[in-house]
Amino acid sequence: MPVDICGIKLAHPVINGSGTFDAIAARRVFGDALDANFPFAAFVSKTITLEPRLGNPPPRLFETAAGLINSIGLPNRGLAGYLEHDLPQLATLPVPLITNVMGSNADEVGQLFDALEGRDEIAAIELNVSCPNVKTGLDIGSDPGELTKLLAAVRSRSSKPLIVKLTPNTANVALVASAAEASGADAVSLINTLRAFAADPARPGKAWLGGGTGGQSGPAIRAVALAQTVAVAAAVELPIIAMGGISNAANGQQFLDAGARLIAVGTESFRDPGCAAAVRDGLAQAV
Numbered sequence: 001m002p003v004d005i006c007g008i009k010l011a012h013p014v015i016n017g018s019g020t021f022d023a024i025a026a027r028r029v030f031g032d033a034l035d036a037n038f039p040f041a042a043f044v045s046k047t048i049t050l051e052p053r054l055g056n057p058p059p060r061l062f063e064t065a066a067g068l069i070n071s072i073g074l075p076n077r078g079l080a081g082y083l084e085h086d087l088p089q090l091a092t093l094p095v096p097l098i099t100n101v102m103g104s105n106a107d108e109v110g111q112l113f114d115a116l117e118g119r120d121e122i123a124a125i126e127l128n129v130s131c132p133n134v135k136t137g138l139d140i141g142s143d144p145g146e147l148t149k150l151l152a153a154v155r156s157r158s159s160k161p162l163i164v165k166l167t168p169n170t171a172n173v174a175l176v177a178s179a180a181e182a183s184g185a186d187a188v189s190l191i192n193t194l195r196a197f198a199a200d201p202a203r204p205g206k207a208w209l210g211g212g213t214g215g216q217s218g219p220a221i222r223a224v225a226l227a228q229t230v231a232v233a234a235a236v237e238l239p240i241i242a243m244g245g246i247s248n249a250a251n252g253q254q255f256l257d258a259g260a261r262l263i264a265v266g267t268e269s270f271r272d273p274g275c276a277a278a279v280r281d282g283l284a285q286a287v
């Protein structure tokens, strides 16, 4: 099942959704056994930002009927911490590394691109555009014009393949994907979490999550993710990395049939860390 994405050769089409599998912690627990049967064909890091972030106050997770709502708030060591602590470890994984980054404006994204430019350990960059524009309050990736402006300012600052991770919280995801394509993206990934609210059963009208609103993921969003994958596949020529509630090979295959080049397993890895390997093996058997 070898796949080529942006010139990167992968053994099969299953990767992880950013922020849903901690490969460094998993290696601490499982040691060489993790590398011997590494479930993903490429590894996507959790989002890193220029400065360290503590993330949102707890509680950060709320289980729903078919998935979960998270308001983790992108805690991370920041660029310098990533380069010093995480990158050396992630670089020794047995698969290509995709580093996921986010900035709240072109200057921040440009600085992130510059810092990653000389790092041959990084095969590609995934740009998470689910970040609010400080002026408008809208996610940068929810508006084709905003995304075009951002990419126009930063695309030339990285020679690495650029995957733009689209937000589903937009009126027309196909328009945003087309803007990414026209502005130099090499691939798009979708979907990120859908904006959601968990009501606190003990405090009517109040939010359960410390961060207020959160993002729904898991099987509950699978049909939305499929619809957006179909819409984006019809709009762009770019390779698509699709995710959203994938929990077995059969629903992974639906995303491939909808036009995805790769699929990612996210929330299901929390319930069953063996899920991605099972999806990979199930797809191989079906070939």
Ligand SMILES: Cc1cc2nc3c(=O)[nH]c(=O)nc-3n(C[C@H](O)[C@H](O)[C@H](O)COP(=O)(O)O)c2cc1C
Binding pocket: 016, 017, 018, 019, 020, 046, 047, 070, 072, 074, 100, 128, 165, 190, 191, 192, 193, 216, 217, 218, 219, 221, 243, 244, 245, 246, 264, 265, 266, 267, 268
């Ligand atoms: C706990 C949690 C943390 C996440 N962290 C990130 C992140 O750091 N960066 C990012 O781009 N997406 C992040 N995501 C979104 C996932 O990568 C994925 O796009 C989304 O959850 C949909 O896939 P799924 O339903 O299989 O989880 C996170 C999702 C969850 C549930």
